[in-house]
Amino acid sequence: MSIIEKKLEELGLTLSAPKPPVGNYLGCKKVGNLLFASARVSDCVGEVGTEVSLEKAKEAAQNTVLAILSIIKADIKDLDLIEGVVKLTGFVRSSASFIEQPKVIDGASDLLIKLFNENGRHARTATGVAQLPFGASVQLDILFQVK
Amino acid sequence: MSIIEKKLEELGLTLSAPKPPVGNYLGCKKVGNLLFASARVSDCVGEVGTEVSLEKAKEAAQNTVLAILSIIKADIKDLDLIEGVVKLTGFVRSSASFIEQPKVIDGASDLLIKLFNENGRHARTATGVAQLPFGASVQLDILFQVK
Amino acid sequence: MSIIEKKLEELGLTLSAPKPPVGNYLGCKKVGNLLFASARVSDCVGEVGTEVSLEKAKEAAQNTVLAILSIIKADIKDLDLIEGVVKLTGFVRSSASFIEQPKVIDGASDLLIKLFNENGRHARTATGVAQLPFGASVQLDILFQVK
Numbered sequence: 001m002s003i004i005e006k007k008l009e010e011l012g013l014t015l016s017a018p019k020p021p022v023g024n025y026l027g028c029k030k031v032g033n034l035l036f037a038s039a040r041v042s043d044c045v046g047e048v049g050t051e052v053s054l055e056k057a058k059e060a061a062q063n064t065v066l067a068i069l070s071i072i073k074a075d076i077k078d079l080d081l082i083e084g085v086v087k088l089t090g091f092v093r094s095s096a097s098f099i100e101q102p103k104v105i106d107g108a109s110d111l112l113i114k115l116f117n118e119n120g121r122h123a124r125t126a127t128g129v130a131q132l133p134f135g136a137s138v139q140l141d142i143l144f145q146v147k
Numbered sequence: 148m149s150i151i152e153k154k155l156e157e158l159g160l161t162l163s164a165p166k167p168p169v170g171n172y173l174g175c176k177k178v179g180n181l182l183f184a185s186a187r188v189s190d191c192v193g194e195v196g197t198e199v200s201l202e203k204a205k206e207a208a209q210n211t212v213l214a215i216l217s218i219i220k221a222d223i224k225d226l227d228l229i230e231g232v233v234k235l236t237g238f239v240r241s242s243a244s245f246i247e248q249p250k251v252i253d254g255a256s257d258l259l260i261k262l263f264n265e266n267g268r269h270a271r272t273a274t275g276v277a278q279l280p281f282g283a284s285v286q287l288d289i290l291f292q293v294k
Numbered sequence: 295m296s297i298i299e300k301k302l303e304e305l306g307l308t309l310s311a312p313k314p315p316v317g318n319y320l321g322c323k324k325v326g327n328l329l330f331a332s333a334r335v336s337d338c339v340g341e342v343g344t345e346v347s348l349e350k351a352k353e354a355a356q357n358t359v360l361a362i363l364s365i366i367k368a369d370i371k372d373l374d375l376i377e378g379v380v381k382l383t384g385f386v387r388s389s390a391s392f393i394e395q396p397k398v399i400d401g402a403s404d405l406l407i408k409l410f411n412e413n414g415r416h417a418r419t420a421t422g423v424a425q426l427p428f429g430a431s432v433q434l435d436i437l438f439q440v441k
Contacts, residue, residue, distance in 0.1 A: 168418075171403040173416060173417055173418075176380055176381065176417040178327070178439050179326075179327070183381045183417040183437075185419065186420070276422055277424040278393060278423075280393055280395045280422070286419070288419045
């Protein structure tokens with residue numbers, strides 16, 4: 001078991017089976033030591049600020065990191081090949097007045113840093129959009145550094 | 148004629164004259180073996196889900212790939228210098244209830260894979276936005292790997 | 295004083311104190327010769343096209359470049375380590391009918407090119423979103439090349 005999966009276990013979290021892409025694209029693509037993970041949307045659906053609370057959206061962001069890690073594991077086999085997190089881009093399906101996107105995306109950032117320690121610290125974009133695939137509340141796109 | 152242009156011809160597609168940037172930026176920028184193409188919007192305008200159908204938006208996504216390739220050709224001269232596609236980011240100008248952004252962006256992904264085969268497979272983000280430059284239906288941003 | 299700061303002085307511009315991140319992320323992250331700056335929102339708040347004019351939003355885009363440079367300076371110490379600008383992504387909080395996002399983001403592009411000359415020329419994405427953190431008018435995300 002990889003160090004990352006042991007940490008997940010300690011945190012009481014598990015990787016579920018990787019979901020297939022919802023279109024004609026890869027789960028992730030490696031170029032040099034950069035691994036571009038395709039964006040994943042949260043299972044949690046609904047507009048944040050009206051249908052979905054900040055707390056629930058933050059949890060959805062955390063769960064979406066797990067979904068991305070399970071896809072990467074299926075591809076590169078060993079999550080310990082991940083050296084760190086470079087950039088996290090988070091889209092929050094926001095109501096007209098919802099402006100706390102950074103707090104939502106902290107749900108993802110917090111977990112990445114717990115898992116990858118200092119190397120898990122990353123640059124970030126957290127932005128608000130009117131709609132997301134399948135009506136999801138959160139969408140994450142992560143750039144990793146790999147061995 | 149490049150292999151890519153021959154394939155386009157076989158598909159009955161042609162590169163039109165490259166359109167100049169609509170602001171103070173480059174058509175693309177190379178760093179190491181990564182070529183960042185500037186985002187292009189589709190000629191097709193209108194909100195997807197209300198004014199523009201899924202099928203029309205998907206076709207617009209395909210056409211926008213052609214627009215980007217014509218810009219890259221003007222810059223790097225030979226499209227066969229492209230080794231593959233790393234990451235495709237697609238923004239779909241979506242009505243409040245339109246949630247099929249991935250199907251729209253498949254119009255771009257399908258063509259990239261036809262043109263570049265296995266190396267054309269890519270990581271992807273497909274998201275929904277409320278508005279795009281010039282009221283366009285689709286905007287694409289592509290990261291290529293080049294020789 | 296760095297060459298870049300001298301140029302800023304000549305332009306009558308100054309770097310203010312770097313603002314801390316508004317969540318659990320870094321101001322920027324370096325991998326190889328790529329420096330990913332975290333997105334910053336403008337101090338200027340309000341929807342562009344209704345509450346905020348194009349001219350004001352363009353100025354906000356310029357000021358946001360300054361905010362990003364002050365954060366990078368705090369991290370890498372010497373702005374002359376920046377070799378050039380690779381990619382600028384700009385999100386404009388747009389009213390339903392505002393379609394001039396490229397003109398807004400030119401406020402950032404123009405300054406980057408004044409500061410870094412030919413190497414400041416960059417690939418770009420300018421897009422419209424319905425909402426941004428803190429209700430800001432503009433959000434910028436810059437990828438630099440560094441020594």
